[in-house]
Amino acid sequence: MSLLLERIRKSYREPGGRKLPVLGIERFEMAQGEQVALLGSSGGGKTTLLNIISGILTPDSGRVIVDGRDIAAMQEVVRDRFRATKIGIVFQTFNLLPAFSALENVLLGMSFSGKGVDKAFAKQLLERVGLGHRLNHSPQKLSVGEQQRVAVARSLANKPVLLLADEPTANVDPANQQLILDLIRDTCRDHNVSLLMVTHSMEVASAYQRVEKLQEFNRPELCLQEQTV
Amino acid sequence: MNLLTIAWKSIRQRTLASFLTALSIGLGVMLMVLVLVIFGAVNSAFTQRSVGYDLIVGPKGSDLQLVLSAVYRIQPPIENLPYMYLEQLKKDRRIISAVPLAFGDVTEAGSFPIVGTTTEYFENEYMPGQRFKIRGERISALFDGIIGAEVARQNGWDVGSTFSIVHGGAESGDVHDEKFTVVAVLAPTGTANDRTVFLNLEGFYAIAGHEKPVDEIEKRLKDFYAADPERLADAMQQLEGYKQTEKAAGDAHDHTHASPDAMKEVTAILVRTRPETPFDAISLSAELQKGFQAMAVNPVRPIQRLVTGLLGNIQKALVVLTGIIILVSGVGIFVSIYNSMSDRRREIAIMRALGAGRMHVFGIVLAESTLLCVGGGVVGWLVGHGLAIGASPWVIRQTGLLINPWALNSWEAILFPVLVGLAALVGFLPAMTAYRTNVADALSS
Ligand SMILES: Nc1ncnc2c1ncn2[C@@H]1O[C@H](COP(=O)(O)OP(=O)(O)OP(=O)(O)O)[C@@H](O)[C@H]1O
Ligand SMILES: [Mg+2]
Secondary structure, X not given: OOEEEEXXXXXXXXXXXXXXEEEEEEEEEEOOOOEEXXXXXXXXOHHHHHHHHHOXXXXXXXXXXXXXXXXXXXXXXXXXHHHHHHEEXXXXXXXXXXXXXXXXHHHHHHOOOOOOOOXXXXXXXXXXXXXXXXXXXXXXXXXXXXXXXXXXXXHOOOOOOEEEEEOOOOOOOHXXXXXHHHHHHHHHHHOOOEEEEEEOOHHHHOOOXXXXXHHHHEOOHHHHHHHHO | OOHHHHHHHHHHHOHHHHHHHHHHHHHHHHHHHHHHHHHHHHHHHOOHHHXXXXXXXXXXXXXXXXXXXXXXXXXXXXXXXXXXXXXXXXXXXXXXXXXXXXXXXXXXXXXXXXXXXXXXXXXXXXXXXXXXXXXXXXXXXXXXXXXXXXXXXXXXXXXXXXXXXXXXXXXXXXXXXXXXXXXXXXXXXXXHHHHOEEEEHHXXXXXXXXXXXXXXXXXXXXXXXXXXXXXXXXXXXXXXXXXHHHHHHHHHOOOOOOOOHHHOEEOEEEEEEOOOOOHHHHXXXXXXXXXXXXXXXXXXXXXXXXXXXXXXXXXXXXXXXXXXXXXXXXXXXXHHHHHHHHHHHHHHHHHHHOOOOHHHHHHHHHHHHHHHHHHHHHHHHHHHHHHHHHHHHHHHHHHOOOOOOOOOOHHHHXXXXXXXXXXXXXXXXXXXXXXXXXXXXHHHO
16 A cells, blocks of 8 residues: 555634634545546645645644555654655646756755665656756756656656646646656556546546545545534 | 755856855955955064074164164164174174174165175075075175165166165265175065165275264264273274374375274174073173163064054954954845745745755755855955965065965964854854745745
8 A cells, every 4th residue: 555544634724713624534545556536626625635645734633654654643854754755746836946957856856865866867767758858958948848747757756656746737738738647647657656646627537547536535524523522 | 966066056046146245255255364464474574583683783772763774774774883892792702693784875776775784794594594695796896785686676787787875865865976886686585685785894984975074983982982991992092093194194085095993883783692592682682781872672572562562453453344344245145045035935845845854955045155155255265365476476576575375374264164153144044944934835825
């Protein structure tokens, strides 16, 4: 099992101080190497869920088991290092660092894992996403599609067990969308990486064997119930 | 990639601001280095190691003036001592060398000081461990001269050149009739010798007008040896004999005839005592202080007093001033990095999402301020010493100060630790901002 969520509760504080329940998930799991499309409406808590899985946010309660270890229970330094080594993230807005070349962005992905950088592997990844000839280009000099391909290569830099993709093609031109979606799925399959693909597009989701709708297993009201217990 | 490389990238992203702030630190450091090098040169010029003599003996008066005139040759002489007094000093067991100097005139070209002395002057070390290197011949004729390196350079003189001298300082305009010939040139020494023209003492006496009237000499000797009737009687006897020969020569105006010692005077006497008994110089000096109309002074102490008293404080003030420049530059670095933090919130969040810990991003920002402070400092330090190297031949020519461009000062030893501390200080707040960045918020903004 690459991911197991148990009794996750997460609510935000609204500016007025009122509690805003966002996530109430009893159980969610993914097998090693499995690819899942996660559908959800806007504001439904998809990004919040991904942040909790990656350890960027901690849930109010519950267990987040990635590769056999509970992220939510880790100390922050341990969690950061764990994220660096086990989890890859592809953002909707690519989030490449403008001061770094394509290759350096991938190397940056390796910099915090504590394992040192593997330049040959970084090049290999960029070649795999079709950018072997763009290694030293800065992000501003790359097309939007190329930028997201760099981001895909970067997310796999540490050979993670789990890849989280948050609507990775929402900002990409239609011509490139399918290419990138296929690229993500293929590379994950190549490296036996589990993939959680967040999308609001039925078309994107339809390609996946397993499609989950967040609304169907997320019951934010659970946050409130437990408070009253 | 390590934190330094990442920090360097971020510095490169804000090239102009980074360059300017590092430049200001560099300028401050460069100025500090120059202040230290210049004052270091001034200080070392006036240390014990800069003069090869233990005592300067001269007529009673200002010790500072005696040193400035006899050693540094930048002041007119006080007065003269009887030549007989030199003979007397030479008999003292504690003294291994007593070299007479007679001066007061300057060259017509360039106004370089003229010093009449003996060959012993060139046999002695001019600085501990340093001997004159002389190119040319020994003085053989009465009007032969040896010139310092700077005199040769500025006046374009070499062996064989002839020159005239002006009586009693350039402003008198009273040019002596005698023509002198350069027979040798000294190699540069970095001392006042480079700016001096040396004549044989006998030649100096032979210059018309240098010998005072017998009556005046008689009066001066009576003053000088008032407490020593034996020597006075000897001197008076010599003078009587001289008066006879003068009369015999009549109106011939022949000045090349030999004068008795009693008729001669010296302006100062450079004295070396035995190195194995350092107290000799002190006891000698104390004795002279009590005795006749002479004094013996340490060749550097009067100047050291001036240097440490006055220049020392100026140096401190300048170092503090450059320190303030560096500090203000540090504030500039703080402002520059701190302002960039809001633009970099997202970048920091991305790095955190890639697995960077809070300490990583804290360290990256701190590394940035360190690179700017220390990097700017290193460049400024190198440029400062580079300038010192480039300017040192010029400074030596102009001032005779021997500049050691790489001489490290104790202030410099603490400079880099201070720069690192400054970097930590100005980097701390921005680094804390990075440390505290809310990753989820920053990513969604
Ligand atoms: N830091 C926060 N403080 C308060 N409320 C928040 C915060 N972050 C998100 N929310 C709210 O929580 C809910 C879920 O947000 P989230 O970003 O997870 O949704 P999403 O499914 O990713 O939406 P989208 O499809 O628009 O990206 C939203 O109503 C949002 O307004
Ligand atoms: Mg979202």
